[in-house]
Amino acid sequence: MLNYLKTIKTISLAVSATLVLSACATTDGTEDIDDRYMRSEKGPELQIPPETTEVKVTDSYRVPEGVVITKRDAQGKRLSLEPPQLLLVAGDGVWEDSERDQPTVWVRGDSEQLVTYIQRFMDAHNINYQNTDTTSVTTDWVTDSDENQVSEYLGTYSVDGERHKFSLEVVESKPNEVALQARHIAYQQNTDDQWTDVETSSRVAKQFLNYFIGYYDSERTREARQRILQQAKINVELGYNDQGSLALVTEREFLAVWDQMPRVLESLNLEITDRDRSDRTYYFRVNEPEDGFWSWFGDSNEAKVDLAPGDYQIKLSDLNVGGVSLSFYGAEGDLLDSSTVTRIYPEFAAEFKRGTGKK
Template sequence: MLNYLRTIKIISLSVSSALLLAACATTDGTEDIDDRYMRSQHGPDLQLPPETSEVKVNDGYRVPEGLVITQREPKGKKLSLDPPQLLLVAGDGVWEDKERAEPTVWVRSSSEELISYVVRFMDSQQMSHQEPTSSSVKTNWISDDDDNKVAEHLGTYSLEGERHKFALTIVETKPNEVALQAQHEAYQQLINDKWVNVDTSSRVAKQFLNYFIGYYDSERTREARARILQEAKIEVELGYNDQGALALVSQREFLAVWDQMPRVLEALNLEVTDRDRSEQTYYFKVNEPETGFWSWFGDDEVTAKVDLEPGNYQIKLSELNAGGVSLSFYGAEGELLDSSTVTKIYPEFSAEFKRGKAKRGKK
């Protein structure tokens, strides 16, 4: 009995091993399936039961007359083992357009700006490319033996000796966003020392687009960090507001200047009394200087560091038509300060805006 059981186990293991080996893939990247079913013999004709002369079949199940199987080649060996490829959309302002046949993403950008990122992407990866147009950049041949990380991972994972051509093209524009599409324009494999054309695929186009999306996201993140580091440093010069009055002007965006105003006023010992975001105005006060015995010692914590008479003032921020922001100074009743006064207080305001948080010392 024991020998019988041992024999059954050995047979079971042998059959399992054979099935496992049969399921393995061949080295040419195709499925090695059992296609003996293609050589099966024709079975016996359908036999009607006794005393039955015909079989009634509903029309919905009727087999079409004259049906002939014309393709007898097994399909399994032609299937690729390459895994499916998804668009790895990441970062703010990038999303996939699933309605298009070719891999496409929408990017919150302008055509000119996005094309510049595409060129920088290809240059950073040392990809040879053609002269860019206003809406497209096309590569030259990218081979899997090129000296860059992108080229190493394009195409199939089971073959060596491949090269590709791609295009990244803006196919549609909307206000503040553009649709960027990847095309796999040419594909060749090295077979018997000759380059042979192979069908292009949307899968490989997605691979290429994914690498650009990753580059774009990392560059935008790096640039955002640089802006954060610089946001406390604002260049301010003497200029004019859109009404022609002398003012302080900066090329930075409105919010950057607005957010820095409390710090600048505090650093200049100007007391912030109010602010009105809807009017884009800060209200501040120049305190009366100390008098009497304690005035001999001075008080850098209280004394204003700009040449203004004691009293209440306003700073109104306005976005300039030509870009940037103007800072106009007014008295308590809304009267515009004269040009000579603005000129006198300009150096202190300019220096404090430029100094920023990072370089401010202790009071």
């Protein structure tokens, strides 16, 4: 009987120890955590059953002396429930400066250029602002009544019944690189028609900076695309090559014209048969127009220039005054007459000027 009671007591002590340790180690990080365990008192002394003079406790179930957890400070209510906010650094030439207290990114360029982008950002999103100096832009109060979409970009920080002020400032400059810092400088909530101050947050500042970075990256991408399209456009006029023959002439360099030639010829339904870079010559063919079944559906190979079917050449030559001339030859290398060059000039000029954009 004594051994039975000893065994039961041993199991009870083991279970009690497990429950105590489990309860002491359980915190879910929520703000409504029950911290009454911090004020718990020592329980009653262990009572030994009658006729029992000894309780054997094995080492594997030894109960620790004292309650260790009471020597720590309660942490649950001081834990933030908000997830970390990352800077969504995007695009070439933008990187985060994680060493600064406030959200900061380095941007390739100069201060004046970047501030111009910030002003364009504010204007594009209907955000009222003011320039405190040449390196800083500060918003007026941003509220839910404004005609902007700021609330959609502040994540969980809705501006419904709230208002915020932000600043974007160039805080450091290096050769061809500047540091842009965002600050959440004011935050108020409306309670009973009274505005009360609320503590500002670097998380909100990061979200506003992300808002600008997204705009900045999209604008830079759009401008780069426009530059590429503009560079692809070539203005061609009637003129003369260095031998005095009528030709198409342009101020652009050889490579720009050479690279655009396949697109121009294909757009005019002129079949490229060969090319010789060393001789700076493209060879093309004007095919006989199709008048069969598929021509009824507009699937025609008819050339869009007034040239007789046959083989031709276009030779590119550098001009002494700068630029390039495009001279037209027949299959045997005979120069086309001036009237023919004049007749086909409008179509070639239009295709070169169209560039790689949509027709």
